Amino acid sequence: MRRWVLILLAAAMTLFLAGCGGSTANVQNPPPPPPQNVTIAFQPEPGASLSVGSSESVTAVVTNDPDSEGVSWELTCQLDPKNQHGLCGTLSSPHTASGSPVTYTAPATITTNSTVVEIVALSTYSQSQNVVAPVTIGSFNGSLQAGNYVLQLQGVDGFSVPYQFAGVITVDGQGGVTGGEQTLNSSGISDHATILNTSSYFLGGDGRGTITLNWSDSSSNTGTEIFSFVFLSNSQNPEALVSQIGLDTTGFSATGTMDLQQTTIAAPSGSYVFAMTGTDVVDSQALAFGGVLDIASGQTAISGVTDEFIGEKQKISDGSFDAGSQVSSGPDAFGQVTLKLIGYLDGIHSKAVTASLTGYIVDSGRIELIESDNTATTSGFASTGGVAIAQAQGTYGTFGNGSLSGSYTFGITGVDLYQSNLVPATLTSAGLFTADGQADGALTSGFTDTFLQLNCVQQSCKAGEMIPGAQISSAFTGSYAVDSLSASCGADSGTVVSGTGRACLTPANFSPAPNPGYSPQLFFYLTGLSGSSQPAALVLGLGATGTSPNLHYPWIGSGLAYAQTAAIPAFSGLYGASFTQENGSETDGTAQMTVNPGNTPPLSGTADASFQLGNGFFGTFGTATSDNLPGTLYANPEAPIASVFTNQIAVDYYAIDSNQGFFVETDLITGPYQTGQVTLGYYATQCQVTVPPTNCPTTPEVRKGKLKRK
Numbered sequence: 275m276r277r278w279v280l281i282l283l284a285a286a287m288t289l290f291l292a293g294c295g296g297s298t299a300n301v302q303n304p305p306p307p308p309p310q311n312v313t314i315a316f317q318p319e320p321g322a323s324l325s326v327g328s329s330e331s332v333t334a335v336v337t338n339d340p341d342s343e344g345v346s347w348e349l350t351c352q353l354d355p356k357n358q359h360g361l362c363g364t365l366s367s368p369h370t371a372s373g374s375p376v377t378y379t380a381p382a383t384i385t386t387n388s389t390v391v392e393i394v395a396l397s398t399y400s401q402s403q404n405v406v407a408p409v410t411i412g413s414f415n416g417s418l419q420a421g422n423y424v425l426q427l428q429g430v431d432g433f434s435v436p437y438q439f440a441g442v443i444t445v446d447g448q449g450g451v452t453g454g455e456q457t458l459n460s461s462g463i464s465d466h467a468t469i470l471n472t473s474s475y476f477l478g479g480d481g482r483g484t485i486t487l488n489w490s491d492s493s494s495n496t497g498t499e500i501f502s503f504v505f506l507s508n509s510q511n512p513e514a515l516v517s518q519i520g521l522d523t524t525g526f527s528a529t530g531t532m533d534l535q536q537t538t539i540a541a542p543s544g545s546y547v548f549a550m551t552g553t554d555v556v557d558s559q560a561l562a563f564g565g566v567l568d569i570a571s572g573q574t575a576i577s578g579v580t581d582e583f584i585g586e587k588q589k590i591s592d593g594s595f596d597a598g599s600q601v602s603s604g605p606d607a608f609g610q611v612t613l614k615l616i617g618y619l620d621g622i623h624s625k626a627v628t629a630s631l632t633g634y635i636v637d638s639g640r641i642e643l644i645e646s647d648n649t650a651t652t653s654g655f656a657s658t659g660g661v662a663i664a665q666a667q668g669t670y671g672t673f674g675n676g677s678l679s680g681s682y683t684f685g686i687t688g689v690d691l692y693q694s695n696l697v698p699a700t701l702t703s704a705g706l707f708t709a710d711g712q713a714d715g716a717l718t719s720g721f722t723d724t725f726l727q728l729n730c731v732q733q734s735c736k737a738g739e740m741i742p743g744a745q746i747s748s749a750f751t752g753s754y755a756v757d758s759l760s761a762s763c764g765a766d767s768g769t770v771v772s773g774t775g776r777a778c779l780t781p782a783n784f785s786p787a788p789n790p791g792y793s794p795q796l797f798f799y800l801t802g803l804s805g806s807s808q809p810a811a812l813v814l815g816l817g818a819t820g821t822s823p824n825l826h827y828p829w830i831g832s833g834l835a836y837a838q839t840a841a842i843p844a845f846s847g848l849y850g851a852s853f854t855q856e857n858g859s860e861t862d863g864t865a866q867m868t869v870n871p872g873n874t875p876p877l878s879g880t881a882d883a884s885f886q887l888g889n890g891f892f893g894t895f896g897t898a899t900s901d902n903l904p905g906t907l908y909a910n911p912e913a914p915i916a917s918v919f920t921n922q923i924a925v926d927y928y929a930i931d932s933n934q935g936f937f938v939e940t941d942l943i944t945g946p947y948q949t950g951q952v953t954l955g956y957y958a959t960q961c962q963v964t965v966p967p968t969n970c971p972t973t974p975e976v977r978k979g980k981l982k983r984k
Contacts (some may be wrong), residue, residue: 275901289759298598308974310338314397314405315346317395320378323353326479329379334395334405336372342504343398344371349378351391359567359912364389364409369398380757382882384413396446401509401621415477418513418931420447422454422535424634425501426642427518428551428659429528430860431460434697436553437526438659439518440644442535442608442634443469443487448496451475455608456489457644460526462555464646466632467491480866481505481850481960482882485516499524501884502531504850504864506963511640511808515852515956517862519884522772529852529862536637539609542601542662543571545578545670546738547799548643549812550631551688551832552658555648557587560689560696560830561656563618563629564814565592566774566799568670574601581797583680583816584621586691586828591620592776596626602661608634612646620655629655639664641750660832663809666802675756677800678777678811681719681838683928684796685936686815687854687954688831690726700727701817701829702954703929704840706901707781709754717752720781721901725942726817726827727856731790734943742950743942744827746906748784748900755802775800777811792827795819798835806931811835819920837931842898843932846870851879851964853955855918855939861883863918866960867893878910881918889918895927903927921947933959 303903317335324330334345347365353359354952378393389411396404422444431437441456454469467489472811477483478860485501506513521527549564567578576599582590596616613631630647639822641662647654669677681707690700705722729744756777756910765818777798784792798811817829846869855861877893890912895905908922924945929935939953 284663291771294669310341310396312403313337314395314403314408316395316405317373318409320393320409323410323412324380325742326380326384326411330615331372331375332378332393333397336399336403337586339372339397339399341399342372342373343975346371346378346396346398346401347376348394348396349391350394351389351955353384354767356822359605365938367456378409378798380409380411383482384411385621386413386476388412388414401575405809414449415479415481415483416447416503416510417481418445418447418477418483418510419534423513423671424533424535424609424636424642424661425456425516425530426634426644426661427451427516427528427530428698429518429854429862430698432525435461436657436696436698437659438552438644439528439530440632440634440659441469442610442644443473443485445475449474449476451485451487455489455610456487457646459552459644459646459648459659461551461919462648462657463650464648464654465491465495465642465659467495467497469603477505480880481848482864482866482880483514484882484887486897496525499526502864502887503539504852504866504960505960506850508534509930510958510961514957515850515864516883517852517864517882519863519882519887521840521884527860527862529854530865532641533636534638535609539605540638541605541633542569542611542633542641543575543620543638543663544569544667545774546641546662547665547801547812548662549799549814549832550643550645550660551814551830552656554584554620554656555653555788557584558696559694560691561658561904562688562814562830563590563658564660564797564812565798566665566776567613567662568774569601576600576613576615579776580615580617581776581814583814584832585646585694585819586619586816586830588816590617592771593617594771599678602630605635606635611635613643618655623891625890627655632788633662633817634821635954652920661812663801663812663905665775665800666804669775669802673756673773673775673802675713675715675754676711677756677775677802678709678715678754678798678855681708681840682706682835683838683930683936684813684930685938685954686813686831686833688815688829690728691728691817691828691830692729692731693738695728697728697856699854699860699954700952701725701831702834702938702952703815703831703928704930704936704954705749708750709954715756717750717754717779717781720750720752720902721748722750722781723747723902723938723940724792725939726777726829727942727950727952729827731825731827741943743952744788745940745943746788746827747940748786748788748792750785751780751783752779754798775802782844788827790826794827806838806839806934807909809834810837836927836934841932842900843929845895845898845903845927845929845932846871848960849957850960851937851955851957853937853953854954855951857949857951861918863889865891867891867957877905877907891919898929903929904940910976921949923947923949923951923953925953
């Protein structure tokens with residue numbers, strides 16, 4: 275029965291299918307629809323520009339993603355193609371779902387006025403499907419106001435030849451340098467040139483910047499110079515610290531200052547302290563001279579007193595200028611003047627010779643100086659650079675021992691004259707002392723870190739270890755005399771001009787006592803300006819005098835001294851810095867650094883040095899003593915560039931107040947590193963890179979165009 279039922283059902287099915295239209299032999303299922311391509315697009319497009327440190331939300335949508343894998347994100351830029359060092363900025367996530375936003379944050383700083391970062395969105399399912407959004411990151415900081423700025427720097431031409439630069443540039447406040455003039459001494463030749471309006475500058479959000487100067491001289495020679503600078507503020511003196519970089523391309527490395535020039539420039543008038551260092555071109559010896567210039571109101575004649583050192587010999591002590599010394603020209607449209615000083619010796623001529631100085635006036639309180647009497651056709655006195663600072667009004671002729679009273683901090687760079695060396699920056703010295711202001715002229719509570727890079731008279735050499743360099747890190751006492759000749763500071767045959775502000779300091783009684791003994795001479799030319807915002811003195815110094823440099827510490831140098839605050843100041847906040855290193859070749863640089871004692875490490879920063887911009891570094895420091903604050907500086911191992919502080923160096927910080935100070939490297943021949951390197955730097959509060967400005971120092975004694983003379 276079951277068999278017949280199945281037969282009947284099959285027959286019925288056959289009849290049914292036949293009734294529906296016939297045979298099933300060619301029936302096929304329809305093919306699936308073709309797959310749709312995966313695509314990705316920004317929705318909406320990111321903005322075309324963004325400021326440094328700013329953020330924006332970016333969204334991409336993937337269409338036809340079969341597995342809904344979403345969006346992968348990348349950044350690329352010229353400085354950091356794979357963003358391994360974060361120079362292109364950051365993304366809040368490397369991956370998002372389709373249609374979900376990611377936050378892009380631009381880098382905090384860049385090294386040009388602008389740079390392009392590409393934001394790349396890729397389909398995670400098929401990364402060949404991607405879109406790119408170029409975003410221009412702008413970083414121009416308009417804090418550097420338009421106007422004329424005076425630059426003065428000293429360093430090396432090549433790797434060892436002394437070099438000086440001074441000039442004025444006009445900036446438009448928008449990145450352009452529209453003109454100016456400059457004077458430089460290179461390889462013993464002085465050259466004057468015009469700054470072309472094709473020059474430019476850049477200032478980033480962290481206060482670090484660069485200046486590119488194109489120039490042409492009267493002989494139709496042309497060239498380019500590159501500077502780095504760190505902006506401090508419009509209310510400080512100087513407004514910026516500056517270094518000449520690009521040693522490998524331009525051949526120059528130097529460090530110095532940049533000051534906003536007063537709008538209205540008047541001829542020099544009154545009394546000025548000045549100091550010059552460089553090379554005597556006749557004898558090819560290290561040379562320094564300085565003193566006090568006095569220019570009667572409305573007159574051009576210059577009187578005053580001067581000292582001159584050639585090598586380790588004092589040629590002139592407290593000498594008077596000869597008749598005919600004068601302001602011989604200017605000021606021109608850029609504040610350039612020429613000073614003719616008669617009465618110097620060059621070691622060859624029996625009669626006094628003339629030093630011709632070109633000065634670029636900052637304001638009534640400051641003139642940047644460069645010697646300009648050596649040309650391609652004439653041989654003058656020397657190749658030197660320096661500065662003149664106005665004494666407080668009415669003080670010339672009234673100085674005495676009471677004018678040097680209280681605590682002072684000083685920093686000096688110069689030439690270690692061991693075996694007649696001429697290489698600059700081989701001598702570094704920082705220190706402090708207290709002057710009693712009494713008739714006996716006593717120096718107390720002194721301490722110095724002094725380093726001669728090439729000197730080899732201490733036990734490290736004598737014992738056969740042959741570690742080059744000499745170090746004096748010792749407390750000292752001593753004596754001083756203002757406007758008085760003494761055997762310890764040399765004596766000239768002339769009559770002492772009293773009250774000029776020339777002070778002779780003789781530190782002594784060093785503890786621990788260096789072996790062999792140490793007997794430096796420091797000449798302070800007093801400004802009479804109170805407070806620590808302006809230098810209390812310009813300094814010239816000699817390490818020793820004698821005929822046997824292999825038995826003592828011969829050096830010659832110049833620097834600044836400031837009145838020090840009574841209490842140990844805080845070291846915290848934003849700072850700009852400049853520094854000079856010498857380890858066989860000179861490195862000059864500027865830096866921005868953040869000091870926060872609560873962080874690990876407590877100091878971090880970025881330096882722009884002779885060969886390279888953007889050197890990341892860290893620092894640590896210990897507990898401040900009554901003398902200094904010990905610390906270290908070392909390269910940031912994760913920074914893309916680390917050509918300064920590549921080996922950890924030990925430093926001592928000598929504070930002037932909470933706003934500024936010096937730092938000096940202390941491991942030339944001691945400590946775990948024995949670097950064979952010397953370093954001296956200066957740091958100052960950087961207050962105008964924040965909005966509103968913070969940590970700005972109190973109103974300085976001298977401000978641009980507003981000299982307050984007592």
